[in-house]
Amino acid sequence: MGDVLAGLIDLKLAPQNGIALTRQLSDQLRQAIAAGRLASGRRLPSSRELAQHLSVSRNTVSAAIDQLAMEGYLDVSKGRRPIVAAMPSANLISLEADRQGRANLTGMSKWAQQVGRSDWPFTEQGRPRPFVPGLADAREFPHAIWGRCLRTATRYALPRRNMACNRLELQKALLHHLVEYRGVNADAQQVFLMPTAQAAIALIARVVLDPGEVAWVESPGYGGARAAFEAAGATVQGIALDQYGLAFETSSHTPRLIFVTPAHQHPTGVLMPATRRQALLRFADRVGAHIIEDDYDSEFHYEGRPVAALQGSDEGGSVFYVGTFSKSLHADIRVGYVVVPECFVEIFAKAQRHTGQIVGMTLQDALSDFIGEGHYAAHIRKMTRIYRARRDHLCHALAAIETDLSLSPPDGGMQVIAQLRPPRKDHDVCLRLAKAGVIARPLSPHYFAEAQAQGLFLGFAAWNETEIDAGVGIIARMLHE
Numbered sequence: 001m002g003d004v005l006a007g008l009i010d011l012k013l014a015p016q017n018g019i020a021l022t023r024q025l026s027d028q029l030r031q032a033i034a035a036g037r038l039a040s041g042r043r044l045p046s047s048r049e050l051a052q053h054l055s056v057s058r059n060t061v062s063a064a065i066d067q068l069a070m071e072g073y074l075d076v077s078k079g080r081r082p083i084v085a086a087m088p089s090a091n092l093i094s095l096e097a098d099r100q101g102r103a104n105l106t107g108m109s110k111w112a113q114q115v116g117r118s119d120w121p122f123t124e125q126g127r128p129r130p131f132v133p134g135l136a137d138a139r140e141f142p143h144a145i146w147g148r149c150l151r152t153a154t155r156y157a158l159p160r161r162n163m164a165c166n167r168l169e170l171q172k173a174l175l176h177h178l179v180e181y182r183g184v185n186a187d188a189q190q191v192f193l194m195p196t197a198q199a200a201i202a203l204i205a206r207v208v209l210d211p212g213e214v215a216w217v218e219s220p221g222y223g224g225a226r227a228a229f230e231a232a233g234a235t236v237q238g239i240a241l242d243q244y245g246l247a248f249e250t251s252s253h254t255p256r257l258i259f260v261t262p263a264h265q266h267p268t269g270v271l272m273p274a275t276r277r278q279a280l281l282r283f284a285d286r287v288g289a290h291i292i293e294d295d296y297d298s299e300f301h302y303e304g305r306p307v308a309a310l311q312g313s314d315e316g317g318s319v320f321y322v323g324t325f326s327k328s329l330h331a332d333i334r335v336g337y338v339v340v341p342e343c344f345v346e347i348f349a350k351a352q353r354h355t356g357q358i359v360g361m362t363l364q365d366a367l368s369d370f371i372g373e374g375h376y377a378a379h380i381r382k383m384t385r386i387y388r389a390r391r392d393h394l395c396h397a398l399a400a401i402e403t404d405l406s407l408s409p410p411d412g413g414m415q416v417i418a419q420l421r422p423p424r425k426d427h428d429v430c431l432r433l434a435k436a437g438v439i440a441r442p443l444s445p446h447y448f449a450e451a452q453a454q455g456l457f458l459g460f461a462a463w464n465e466t467e468i469d470a471g472v473g474i475i476a477r478m479l480h481e
């Protein structure tokens with residue numbers, strides 16, 4: 001036992017100091033892990049051994065270990081003795097784009113050089129922790145039903161094999177869903193299955209944009225779109241938002257491609273109303289621009305009826321409609337889709353084959369059965385109820401902190417923005433939170449045009465109410481320090 005306790009002997013609990021013993025223990029262990037004094041992979045003593053050593057009850061120790069497991073500091077899945085999880089270092093979130101310090105980029109194409117310079121995406125290492133944005137709750141996923149769909153699909157994969165990249169049954173089943181729930185208007189052949197929504201966005205950029213052409217992105221907005229357009233050689237302009245979303249009347253440059261998230265603007269959650277949508281479609285038609293409508297988490301809408309997709313009112317054939325199952329179903333069902341304008345069907349099919357952006361047929365067949373048998377719609381209904389409750393819970397808990405946070409709960413989606421009042425800086429706050437076990441993404445790097453608000457971008461979908469409370473507790477403590 002002496003051996004398993006080596007390195008832990010500096011744990012000191014003071015029963016009389018007014019702070020609960022569980023809290024003292026979890027704080028000290030967390031600090032030791034964050035400071036590297038307990039290295040990742042290190043096995044801790046069992047809760048019984050620790051309790052004996054510290055002369056406290058086993059419940060006290062178990063509660064501290066559970067807390068740290070929830071925060072991602074400890075892995076308790078492998079036996080009685082918790083293991084210190086792989087710890088992100090100070091560069092846990094790639095907050096600072098070290099643009100000059102990148103590796104030597106000579107000998108690479110312009111595309112690769114541009115990709116190398118990009119500061120997207122944000123990367124959090126280690127196990128997902130509250131409040132990683134955009135993450136679906138895998139615990140609520142119907143694993144047994146999905147497993148059955150996969151088994152059936154695997155069994156019949158060979159006899160069904162043909163050379164098409166997009167399985168017609170899935171194109172039809174998905175389209176049926178999109179017509180009914182999102183008001184999409186298309187034929188099945190316009191639906192393309194892609195490995196991710198990001199792959200779809202990048203391929204659209206290559207199909208539509210020539211180097212030097214102007215692409216608009218929302219500011220604040222989705223960094224993945226900006227990165228894809230820059231890599232395609234476009235001149236990317238961040239267009240500021242007003243209360244209706246993209247305030248494009250204020251821009252004088254004519255774009256070739258416009259990226260919008262009208263259902264729940266990413267990251268603010270703002271809904272683009274019908275008048276702005278109509279104006280945007282007319283504008284795109286007039287200047288000959290194409291629009292990417294990224295409907296990434298629009299399946300989850302909590303207030304009133306969801307507004308139908310822009311694509312459904314597009315008469316000029318301008319809109320590429322993009323979505324992803326990684327948000328609506330499970331982060332590891334990495335299948336995105338795009339409904340392309342009719343006149344792009346042929347070229348998009350070739351571009352998809354040329355770049356090899358194909359989703360395996362087993363996965364396509366499993367998804368087709370899952371949707372066709374009604375499980376997809378049922379799952380979305382169930383998760384909408386759960387996510388609505390979590391959104392409310394997180395917003396109430398944050399509102400109760402009484403610090404420098406200001407909130408406007410979104411009508412849908414999977415994340416919320418908590419704005420910080422000056423002089424707080426979101427990068428600093430996020431780094432400190434990461435060290436304390438909570439993931440929040442900073443709002444300010446989402447701005448691609450001048451005005452920059454400071455805020456925390458927090459996902460609520462993947463975390464239950466206990467986890468939300470624990471995470472908000474950490475935010476509260478940090479903001480009160």
Ligand SMILES: Cc1ncc(COP(=O)(O)O)c(C=O)c1O
Pocket residue numbers: 134195196197198199222224261266294296323324325326335336
């Ligand atoms: C606005 C937006 N669009 C698209 C995506 C990408 O989805 P996928 O994982 O399918 O590439 C994300 C991912 O976070 C997103 O936030």
